[in-house]
Each structure stands twice: as structure tokens, then as C-alpha cells.
Amino acid sequence: xxSVAQPEDQVNVAEGNPLTVKCTYSVSGNPYLFWYVQYPNxxxxxxxxxxxxxxxxKGSYGFEAEFNKSQTSFHLKKPxxxxxxxxxxxxxxxxxxxxxxxxxxxGTHLIIQP
Amino acid sequence: DSGVTQTPKHLITxxxxxVTLRCSPRSGDLSVYWYQQSLDQGLxxxxxxYNGEERAKGNILERFSAQQFPDLHSELxxSxxxxxxxxxxxxxxxxxxxNTEAFFGQGTRLTVV
Numbered sequence: 001x002x003s004v005a006q007p008e009d010q011v012n013v014a015e016g017n018p019l020t021v022k023c024t025y026s027v028s029g030n031p032y033l034f035w036y037v038q039y040p041n042x043x044x045x046x047x048x049x050x051x052x053x054x055x056x057x058k059g060s061y062g063f064e065a066e067f068n069k070s071q072t073s074f075h076l077k078k079p080x081x082x083x084x085x086x087x088x089x090x091x092x093x094x095x096x097x098x099x100x101x102x103x104x105x106x107g108t109h110l111i112i113q114p
Numbered sequence: 115d116s117g118v119t120q121t122p123k124h125l126i127t128x129x130x131x132x133v134t135l136r137c138s139p140r141s142g143d144l145s146v147y148w149y150q151q152s153l154d155q156g157l158x159x160x161x162x163x164y165n166g167e168e169r170a171k172g173n174i175l176e177r178f179s180a181q182q183f184p185d186l187h188s189e190l191x192x193s194x195x196x197x198x199x200x201x202x203x204x205x206x207x208x209x210x211x212x213n214t215e216a217f218f219g220q221g222t223r224l225t226v227v
Contacts, residue, residue, distance in 0.1 A: 043116060049215050101160075101172050102216070104157040
């Protein structure tokens with residue numbers, strides 16, 4: 001079985017400061033990892049993914065994430081937060097050896113304070 | 115705009131009733147996924163179709179069923195509805211499964227009263 005943990009329900013960051021949203025995963029086979037963002041009353045928007053290759057993945061809106069196999073983590077980062085980054089962020093995993101949907105974490109509310 | 119269209123946006127119905135949610139995937143996408151988002155369960159994968167065939171099943175109740183038609187649109191049928199079925203239902207599509215990212219529609223908010 002696969003699972004995702006997002007240990008923080010909420011992360012507060014001042015505008016202009018770096019941000020990190022944490023994610024750890026558990027999967028039997030090779031992990032395919034994704035980050036999505038959800039704004040109020042909207043669907044999920046894809047930010048970035050890790051399938052294979054370079055451990056540092058760059059995505060939309062200046063976000064990046066680092067895959068760490070030994071720590072089974074895939075933390076989302078941004079060097080300088082914007083107020084418009086405030087939203088609900090989901091980490092998701094799929095076992096690359098299976099035909100399956102994504103398993104999502106519970107989500108982390110990111111609040112950027114002006 | 116993700117290119118995935120879901121209808122209707124909102125649906126209010128009574129317990130015991132049956133409803134159908136519709137999804138049109140992005141042009142060219144062969145895979146369609148259905149997810150349920152609720153406050154207590156979070157985002158849960160229900161079912162995946164690929165080019166008309168069921169490919170993977172998640173936590174889908176027996177009262178729920180889905181299909182993907184030859185034009186690749188998909189429908190999720192929910193029957194014998196209970197209060198606990200109230201949730202946001204998302205459809206997502208991707209070119210194929212596996213390592214390709216899925217693009218989500220804006221969802222159908224189902225309220226069972």
C-alpha cells in the first residue's frame with residue numbers, strides 16, 4: 001500500500017521569506033511524486049513532479065521540490081514567498097510499478113503574511 | 115483553465131436518490147480518473163479508465179459506478195445516496211497513466227439532504 005504524510009496542517013511564512021512544505025511518502029515500488037495546489041472553490045493545479053533523474057525538480061510559479069530517497073521525502077520549496085502563494089498544497093504519490101490513481105496527503109494550508 | 119470540464123458544478127439531491135456526474139477530458143487525453151474530496155476523508159481515488167476500459171479501482175463504493183464512452187467522456191453514477199456521500203467529486207485526465215501528470219476539473223459539489 002502507498003501513503004503520504006504531510007505533517008503540518010498549516011505553515012505560516014512572511015512575504016519574501018523562503019518557504020518549505022513537508023511531505024514524506026511510503027511506497028513499495030518506485031515512487032512517482034507530485035505536488036498540486038488548490039485555491040478556494042477550484043480544482044487542483046499541477047505544480048511539479050518527480051519520476052526519475054535529477055533529485056531537484058523545478059515547477060510552476062517558482063516552486064521546486066527535492067526528492068530524497070533515503071529519507072523518503074519530497075519537500076516543496078520556494079526561495080521567496082508571495083502573498084498569492086497562499087493556498088492548500090497537496091503532495092501525492094503513485095507506485096510506478098502499478099496501475100493506480102494518486103494517493104494524496106491531507107494537505108497543508110500555506111499562509112503568506114504581508 | 116485545465117481543459118477538463120465537469121458538469122454540473124453543484125448538485126443537491128435527497129437521500130436514496132441516484133445522480134450522474136459528467137466529465138469531458140482534455141483533448142487527446144485517454145485516461146480519466148475520479149476522486150472524492152471530503153473534510154473527513156480528504157482526497158480519495160475512486161476509479162480510473164483508460165481508453166474506455168477500467169484500469170484501476172480505488173476506494174469506490176459498490177453503490178458507485180463509472181464508465182468511459184467511445185468519445186472518451188466519462189460518467190460517475192452514484193446511487194442510493196446517503197448523507198455521507200456529500201462531497202466534492204473531481205475528474206482528472208492525463209495522456210496516459212503512470213508518469214504523466216493529471217489535470218483536474220473544477221469539480222462537482224454534491225450535497226445530499
